Amino acid sequence: MLAVLKENIEKTLGRSVSDEVLHAVGDCMFRKTFDKKVLLAEEGQSCRYVYFVLEGSCYSYLIDAKGEKHAMQFALEGYWMSDLYSFFSNRKGIYTIETLEPCQMLLLNRQGFNRACDICPEIDRFFRLLIQNAFLALQYRLAKTNSEDAEARYLEFSQLHPNFIQRIPQYLIASYLGIKPQSLSRIRKEMVSKK
Amino acid sequence: MLAVLKENIEKTLGRSVSDEVLHAVGDCMFRKTFDKKVLLAEEGQSCRYVYFVLEGSCYSYLIDAKGEKHAMQFALEGYWMSDLYSFFSNRKGIYTIETLEPCQMLLLNRQGFNRACDICPEIDRFFRLLIQNAFLALQYRLAKTNSEDAEARYLEFSQLHPNFIQRIPQYLIASYLGIKPQSLSRIRKEMVSKK
DNA sequence: CGGTCTCTTGACGGAGTTCAAAGCTAGTGG
DNA sequence: CCACTAGCTTTGAACTCCGTCAAGAGACCG
Numbered sequence: 001m002l003a004v005l006k007e008n009i010e011k012t013l014g015r016s017v018s019d020e021v022l023h024a025v026g027d028c029m030f031r032k033t034f035d036k037k038v039l040l041a042e043e044g045q046s047c048r049y050v051y052f053v054l055e056g057s058c059y060s061y062l063i064d065a066k067g068e069k070h071a072m073q074f075a076l077e078g079y080w081m082s083d084l085y086s087f088f089s090n091r092k093g094i095y096t097i098e099t100l101e102p103c104q105m106l107l108l109n110r111q112g113f114n115r116a117c118d119i120c121p122e123i124d125r126f127f128r129l130l131i132q133n134a135f136l137a138l139q140y141r142l143a144k145t146n147s148e149d150a151e152a153r154y155l156e157f158s159q160l161h162p163n164f165i166q167r168i169p170q171y172l173i174a175s176y177l178g179i180k181p182q183s184l185s186r187i188r189k190e191m192v193s194k195k
Numbered sequence: 196m197l198a199v200l201k202e203n204i205e206k207t208l209g210r211s212v213s214d215e216v217l218h219a220v221g222d223c224m225f226r227k228t229f230d231k232k233v234l235l236a237e238e239g240q241s242c243r244y245v246y247f248v249l250e251g252s253c254y255s256y257l258i259d260a261k262g263e264k265h266a267m268q269f270a271l272e273g274y275w276m277s278d279l280y281s282f283f284s285n286r287k288g289i290y291t292i293e294t295l296e297p298c299q300m301l302l303l304n305r306q307g308f309n310r311a312c313d314i315c316p317e318i319d320r321f322f323r324l325l326i327q328n329a330f331l332a333l334q335y336r337l338a339k340t341n342s343e344d345a346e347a348r349y350l351e352f353s354q355l356h357p358n359f360i361q362r363i364p365q366y367l368i369a370s371y372l373g374i375k376p377q378s379l380s381r382i383r384k385e386m387v388s389k390k
Numbered sequence: 391c392g393g394t395c396t397c398t399t400g401a402c403g404g405a406g407t408t409c410a411a412a413g414c415t416a417g418t419g420g
Numbered sequence: 421c422c423a424c425t426a427g428c429t430t431t432g433a434a435c436t437c438c439g440t441c442a443a444g445a446g447a448c449c450g
Contacts, residue, residue, distance in 0.1 A: 062334075064342040072334070085331050088323075094334070128283075128323075135330045136280050139257075139267070139289070142337050146373035147259035149405070171428065178341035183406055185430055344437070366396065378438055380398055391450105398445075407436075414429070420422095 002026050004078050005052060005106065012129050013122060024119045028112035034103045040081070041097040046090055047083035049107045051075070056103030057167055060095040061175070071175040074164055084131055087113075100168065150179045151187050197221050199273050200247060200301065207324050208317060219314045223307035229298045235276070236292040241285055242278035244302045245322075246270070251298030252362055255290040256370070266370040269359055279326055282308075295363065345374045346382050 006022050029052070034040070036056075041047040043063060051058070057076045060083065061069045072095060075081040086093030087110070108116070117124040144153055154177055158165050164173070174184035201217050224247070229235070231251075236242040238258060246253070252271045255278065256264045267290060270276040281288030282305070303311070312319040339348055349372055353360050359368070369379035 062338055064338065066342070068342065070338055070341055072338075085327055085334070088327060131326060131330065132280055132283060135326060135333065138330065138333045138337065139280070142333065142340065143257055143259065143265055143267075145337065145340055146265055147261070147263065151405095169428070180407060181429070182408085182431085186406090189430080346437095364396070375439060376397070377399085377440085381438090384398080394447100394449085396445105396447075399443085401441090403438105403440080405436105405438085408434085410432090412429105412431080415427085416425100417427100418423100418425080420424100 001054070004054060008052070008078055008080075009122075009126055012133070013126055017122065021120050021122055025116050025123060026106075028116040028119075029106040029108045030112075032105055032107055034099050034105065036099050036101050036103075038099045038103075039096060040099065040105075041083050041086070041093055041095060043094060043096045044092050047086035047093040047095070047097075049109055050080060050082040050084070050087055050113070051097075052106040052108070053077050053079050053081065054104040054106060056099060056101040056105075058097060058099045058103060059168070059172060060097045062095050069175060070178075071172045074161075074168055074172075074176070076163060076167065080130060084134060088131075100172075145178055150177060150183060151191065153177050154184065154187055155191070196249070199249060203247070203273055203275075204317075204321055207328070208321055212317065216315050216317055220311050220318060221301075223311040223314075224301040224303045225307075227300055227302055229294050229300065231294050231296050231298075233294045233298075234291060235294065235300075236278050236281070236288055236290060238289060238291045239287050242281035242288040242290070242292075244304055245275060245277040245279070245282055245308070246292075247301040247303070248272050248274050248276065249299040249301060251294060251296040251300075253292060253294045253298060254363070254367060255292045257290050264370065265373075266367045269356075269363055269367075269371070271358060271362065275325060279329060283326075295367075340373055345372060345378060346386065348372050349379065349382055350386070 002022055005026070006017060009022070009025070010017050031054075034056070040049070040051060040058060041060075053075050055077055057074065058081055059071055059074045060081065061071045063069055073081065081097060083093040083095040083097065085091070086095070090110070113127070117127075144156070148156075154173075157173070157177065170184055171181035174181045177184065179187075197217055200221070201212060204217070204220070205212050226249075229251070235244070235246060235253060236255075248270050250272055252269065253276055254269045255267045255276065257267060258264055268276065276292060278288040278290040278292065280286070281290070285305070308318075308322070312322075339351070343351075349368075352368065352372065365379060366376035369376045372379065
C-alpha cells in the first residue's frame with residue numbers, strides 16, 4: 001500500500017528512502033475513503049490535511065468575484081493534493097477541493113506533519129520540495145498562459161498528461177487552461193481536421 | 196541602514212525581531228551597488244543571491260520560445276528579489292533579473308543563508324514564508340489573468356502598487372499584465388475618458 | 391543636434407466569448 | 421430494463437477584446 005507513496009517520495013527527493021523512514025511517515029498518516037463529489041477542503045476554511053491519492057481522482061478550484069469556478073490542479077493516483085498555503089500558514093484557504101471519483105486517500109494533518117518532520121529531516125525536506133515544485137509549475141503555467149494560445153496550451157497539456165485527458169471532464173480541462181468549454185471543443189475539432 | 200530590513204522581516208514574520216537577530220542576519224549579507232541595466236541573474240545560470248533592495252529598482256523576466264520577454268516581478272526599496280527556485284534548488288534559473296535604476300542592495304548568498312539559519316530559526320522560517328507568499332501571489336495572479344480582462348487587472352495593479360506606476364516603464368507593466376504596450380496605452384486612454 | 395527608446399494612435403484581423411439550441415451520455419427511479 | 425432527466429459536449433452566428441502592423445510624437449542621452 002505504501003509502495004506508491006515510496007515511489008513518489010523517492011522521485012521527489014531524488015534518492016532512495018529506507019523502509020524505516022517510509023513506515024515512520026506512514027504511521028503519521030491515516031487512510032480514508034470518499035465518495036465522488038465530496039468536498040475535501042472549502043474556501044474560507046483552514047485546510048487541515050494534505051491528501052495523497054491512492055485511488056480515484058480529485059481537483060482543486062477557486063471561485064472568482066463573478067462566482068465562476070477555475071480549476072487549479074488535478075490529482076490522480078500517486079499525486080498529492082492540498083491547499084498548501086492554508087495548510088502551512090493555518091489561515092483560511094482560497095481553494096475548494098472536490099473528489100471527481102470515489103477515492104482512497106492517505107491523510108496527513110498538521111500534527112502528523114510535525115511529527116513526521118521531527119522523526120526524519122527527509123520529510124521536512126520533502127515537503128519543502130513539494131512547495132517549490134508547485135511554485136515552479138505555477139510560474140511555468142503563468143508564462144505559458146501569457147505567451148501561447150489555447151491550442152498550444154491544450155496540446156502541451158494533453159502530451160504531458162495523457163491520463164488526465166482520459167479521466168477528467170473536458171469542461172474542467174478547459175477551465176484549467178483558462179478558456180470556455182465551447183472553445184476547447186472547437187480547438188479539439190480543429191486539431192482533428194488538421195491531422 | 197538595517198531599519199528597512201527590520202521592518203520587512205517583522206512584517207513578514209508578524210512579530211518583532213530583536214536587534215541581536217537583525218544584526219546576525221545583517222552580518223551574513225553584504226552591500227553592493229549596481230548601475231542601471233545591470234543583470235543580477237541570468238536565465239540558464241544558477242541564481243547565487245537573494246537581493247534586498249535598499250535603493251533603486253529592478254525586475255525579473257523570462258524569455259519565451261519566441262524570444263519575447265515577460266516581466267514577472269518588480270522590486271523597489273524594501274522588496275526582496277531573486278529566482279528563489281534556482282537559489283534554493285541550486286539548479287539553473289529560468290529568470291533574468293535586471294536593474295531599472297542605479298541600485299543599492301544587500302546580497303545574501305547560500306553560505307550566508309545557511310549561516311543565518313543556523314544562528315536563528317526565525318530566518319529559516321522567514322524565507323519559508325517568503326516562498327509561501329510568492330506562491331500565493333502567483334496563484335492570485337493566475338486566477339486574475341483567467342477571470343478578468345486587462346482593464347480590471349490594470350486597475351487593481353495601479354491601486355495596489357501606485358508607486359510602481361510612477362517608476363516602472365509602462366511597457367513593462369503591460370508585459371507583467373500579459374498584454375502589449377499598445378493595448379495598455381489604449382486602456383489608460385479609455386479609463387481617463389470614463390471619469 | 392541626432393539617435394534611440396517609449397508612448398500614442400489608427401486600421402484591420404483573429405482568437406476566444408457569449409448566447410442559444412441541439413445532440414449525447416450516464417445515472418436514477420419507476 | 422427501459423424512460424427520463426441532468427449534466428456534458430458540440431455547433432452556429434454575432435460580437436469583443438486584444439494583437440499586429442504601421443506611423444508619428446515626445447522624451448531622454450550622449
